[in-house]
Amino acid sequence: MLLYYLRLSALSYKRNPILSTLMVLAVAIGVGAYMVIYTLNYTMGGNPIPHKSSQLFHVQLDTGDPNLENDPPEQLTYLDATALIAASPAFRQTASSKFVAVVEPSNPELLPMITNNRGVFGDFFPMFDVPFLYGRGWDRDADDNLEQVVVLSRDMNERLYGGRDSVGENLIMDGLVYQVIGVLDDWTPVPKFYDVNNGPFDASEDIYTPWNHIVDKEFSRQGNTNCWKAIDGSGLQAFLNSECVWIQYWVELRDRNEEQAYMDFLNSYSAEQKNLGRFERPLNNGLFDVEEWMIEQEVLPDETRILSALAAMLLAVCLLNTIGLLLSKFLGKSGEIGVRQALGAHKGSLFIQHVIEAGFIGLIGGILGLGVAGLGLEGVKYLLGQDLLVTDWIQLNLPVAITTIVLAITATIIAGLYPIWRACNINPAIHLKTQ
Amino acid sequence: MEIGPILRAMTRNKLGVVLIALQIAFTMTVMINAIFIINERNRLMARPSGMEEANLFHVSSIGFGDDFNEQIVTADDLAMIRQLPGVINASETNAIPVSSSGSSTGVRLVNDESQPSVGTAIYRSDEHILDTMNLELIAGENFTATDMRYRSESGATLAEKTIITRALAENLFPDVAINDVVGETLFMPGGTSIQITGIVERLQAPWPTSSLIERSMIVPEQFLDGNSLYLVRTEPGERDRVMSEIEELLIAQNDSRVLRGLSSLTETRADTYRLDSAMSSVLWVIIITLVFITCMGIVGLAVFGINRRRKQIGTRRALGATRFEILRHFMLENFLITSVGVVVGAALTIGFSIVLTTNFDMPAMAWYYTPLGMLSLLLIGQLAVLGPSRGAARIEPAMATRSV
Incomplete structure (x- = not known):
């Protein structure tokens, strides 16, 4: 019929x-x-990491200008990011920022190239389920000891080493020798949820290295930097001690209890800082999971x-x-x-x-x-x-x-x-x- | 005129009337709001940057290695570029208008950090920049080479002079004549003072969506961070030739560096406004498609209505109606239906425009959009129905005598 x-x-x-x-x-x-x-x-x-977007949180501390009533700064200051990392009460946590460097390839046929890089903590890779093609990421000791290690994107590995397993190779970055310990598989979350402040539809970075190197080796920082208060003095140390925000900070919290505990931790940290004369605005710290953060930041x-x-x-x-x-x-x-x-x-x-x-x-x-x-x-x-x-x-x-x-x-x-x-x-x- | 009979005929085919009227209403809503959005984007894109964009290009040089002296390399590079045939002038600058990337700062009239500051874009460049960008100096004077300051660490501005835009001057000194603003002192973050020595008519901030788009200041200062951005103005017609040679010439000067971002200002502008121009194109496609579909709908239903009434039309013709009267009947019928549509459409258009204004940071629509939209849809309706109506007018009176 x-x-x-x-x-x-x-x-x-x-x-x-x-x-x-x-x-x-x-x-x-x-x-x-x-x-x-x-x-x-x-x-x-879309949700770029649907299976765990509700366990990943963007951390926001209200270090803003007490004379204004605007939203809290989206990113963290160096003082706060390092303090949160030192305490590390979350299941996993990472500060993250962009920098550029000149890579001089070992292959003499290749010209030196500018690379877009990201400084992260070792937790970054397991937190965001970053897929590896070769090798692995690094652990907390590597972060603390400033080990000169890098993880390459698949594309960068293709350009530098023709796609072969380059783990163990040395890489010259801004004149310093780094060891390749891992190569990523294709990884381009859309939107780029872990850094919506610097172009939510930008490409992933070429090279990842322990975040502490950005300051220690004085790499050329990239990305959104906002200062509501004049920097007191000049030079790197003055910048690091300033109220300038330039660091994204993410934590992985597996359930409600961990979430509550972390929020309590942030609030007590704020209280401590208030005593020191910082955090002059009313308490307004934020924990946003991936989807909340993308709505808050109006990514679409x-x-x-x-x-x-x-x-x-x-x-x-x-x-x-x-x-x-x-x-x-x-x-x-x-x-x-x-x-x-x-x-x-x-x-x-x-x-x-x-x-x-x-x-x-x-x-x-x-x-x-x-x-x-x-x-x-x-x-x-x-x-x-x-x-x-x-x-x-x-x-x-x-x-x-x-x-x-x-x-x-x-x-x-x-x-x-x-x-x-x-x-x-x-x-x-x-x-x-x-x- | 036969408005009475037409209205009675329309009540026999209520759904047809409602369908067309609704189509007209939606089409009008989309069309008018889309045209408003397009005009708004065009207006934003048409704002002048103050520079002579057609003959400008830029390229970045990033040095590496311990013996790379940025201050010397920059001076050598600029001297080399300026003497190239076809080049008018060149400057090193930290940022370029229209590029979306740059620095901002806050300035005050008093040295008191608790007072509110006025936000402005800050260009760190040299005494050649006015000529390189071809800016119009309306008061005061240009920098000289001795005004240049160099620093390798972040922190307070070292420059002692600044040239600001007319918009910034008017914002800071609303009651002072523009010539008298020259010589005034501003306070930068950190409390350093800086003297206004010149005013330019216009120089956009680098961020097109920023509310401080017309506020900029230029200071004679180079920040030695390893990254130099060169802006070059050429003679008309020479830009592409100089661009094609510049990279080799720079590398020949010094090869411990990487060049990137070679681009004409025209390309940079297109990149910055890409989303806006893409939006305009998509909206045009939507408008044309909609008008086309609505016309098809009008034609389809008109033909259907005429075919059903062939016998009645024949009868009217036999009873003495002229071809013109038949034509007028169907044109008028469409006019009445479209009128209902555009009235509903006007309400929808205004409603949707209010939604856009409240949710999307869009300005309110000018009043004349809605009546113009109503008129144009009435016209579109009449044009669409002209063909079928002329077909109806050609029906012979003899049709009345035929069965089917």
């Missing part, structure tokens, strides 16, 4: 090709455009949110259009319906027949809509430019493709309900008379 109805649908399509094609196009464009925007939102606003651009609303309206217009066209189409074949009813077809089977016919149009519209969405996404990638990391991630995947088709079919059937109801309720006698 299903096959018979599908064949009827195909026949009906052919009998009225212009009207049918218009409908298919309307569905395809509406659903396609909607899916382009949906994919953008889904990629840019306004543009994609505005476009979502506009795309939803575009889809609505396309479906209104489809209702009108289906109505014309179904009422246009009143004669045929009359004959079928006179020959004994139930209203129920007429209903199913037309639902299938609407679904058939939705299916073709959905398949075409996939093409529209694919083209649309290529267009968006072209507009955004290739240098933006997120363009690599904007693509149609299987769940999105299935959603597109299902959305097209459901939407068309819903749009068709009223036309179908009208078609099933015609009076056969009138239409038979005119035959």
Whole structure:
């Protein structure tokens, strides 16, 4: 029976090709455009580490300007980051900051290159489930003893060592010798949740090294630095003692109790500092898990949110259009319906027949809509430019493709309900008379 | 005119009327708000930076190795670049307008840290920068080579002079004539004082979305941190040629460094505003698609309505109606339906615009957008229905006598 109805649908399509094609196009464009925007939102606003995002927390201490009532600074000062690390009461914790360095490759054919790097603590790798291709990260001793070790990104390993297992090699970074102890597999969380202050859609860093080296070796720091208070004196030490914030700080807390305990720790730390004359504002420390932090930082651009609303309206217009066209189409074949009813077809089977016919149009519209969405996404990638990391991630995947088709079919059937109801309720006698 | 019969005919096909009216309403909402967003982005992108952008390019030099002396290398580099054929001038600067990356600071009129400060972008550069950027000096004078200060450690500014923008001057000294601002003293964070020795008409801060976009100050100072950013102005038409040669020339001067970020100001501007121009393009696609689909809907339903009424049309023609009257009937019918649509659309448009203003930091829409939108959709409706109506007008009176 299903096959018979599908064949009827195909026949009906052919009998009225212009009207049918218009409908298919309307569905395809509406659903396609909607899916382009949906994919953008889904990629840019997705949860980059779903299995443990609720156990990873961004730490915020309110060290802000007492004369202002703005939000607490997003990052930490050197004084606070080192104090929190020294106490280390959390299950895992890491301070993290960006720096650049010049790497002189051992391969004489390669020119010296500028690398974008990140200083982190050893906990960074297990905390964020960073995948390793070769070797491993480092432990707390390496952090404390300033061991000159690095972990390379897969891409950096490709550029420096042609992709082979480079563990044990020496790397010259800003004239200093570091030992490669690990190479990462591909790892580009989108958004880059662990550092949304410096471009939430930027690429991951090339080289990771113990964070203490940034200060110890005076690497060239990169990334957002904010000072509400003038630095007292000049030189590195004055900067380190200042109220300038430039360090991201993350902790892993496995349950509510650990979360509460850590918050208590932060608050008692604040109280201590208040006694020393810092933290002049009312107590307002923050622990944000990954999803809360991305909402707090408004990672998803306004543009994609505005476009979502506009795309939803575009889809609505396309479906209104489809209702009108289906109505014309179904009422246009009143004669045929009359004959079928006179020959004994139930209203129920007429209903199913037309639902299938609407679904058939939705299916073709959905398949075409996939093409529209694919083209649309290529267009968006072209507009955004290739240098933006997120363009690599904007693509149609299987769940999105299935959603597109299902959305097209459901939407068309819903749009068709009223036309179908009208078609099933015609009076056969009138239409038979005119035959 | 036959408004009465048309209205009665419309009540026979309420759903058709509602469908078209709703489509018109949504189309108008999207179209008008999208056009407003596009205009708003264009306005932001059109703000001048104050520089002669078409002939500028920039490149960064990052030195490495212990015997790299940044102060000497920079001086040599700039001297070499300035004498290149086709080059007008070149400067080292810590930041460039439109690039999204730079420094800001707060200045005060009194040396008291508890007083509120005025935020401003700060450019650390040299006495050539006015000519390199081709800024318009409206009061005071340029720096000289002896004003230059060099420092290798972060901390308070060492420079004793500054040139500020007119917008910053007006913000700091609202009641003082612009010429009299020259000679005034400002206090930098940390309490060091600095004298205003010149004022330029315009120099944007590096961050396009910043609220202090027009406030900038230039100080004659170089921060020796191993990273030098060169900005070069060429003769018109010479930029691309100089750009293609510059990297080799710089490496030939000194090879213990890495060059990066060679880019013309035109490219930098395009990168900075990429999201805005992408947004505009996407919105145009949405507008065109929507108008197209709505026109298809209008045509589809009009054809359907006309085909159902072929016999009635024939009868009217037989009873003496002219072709023009038939045409007018359908045009008028569409006009009435579209009118309902644009009235609903006006309400939706304004509502959506309020949502945008309250949630997305967008300015309020100017009043004339909505009436212009209503007019243009009425026009679009009339154009879309013209074809089918002319088809209806061609129906012969003899149609009345035919059965089906």
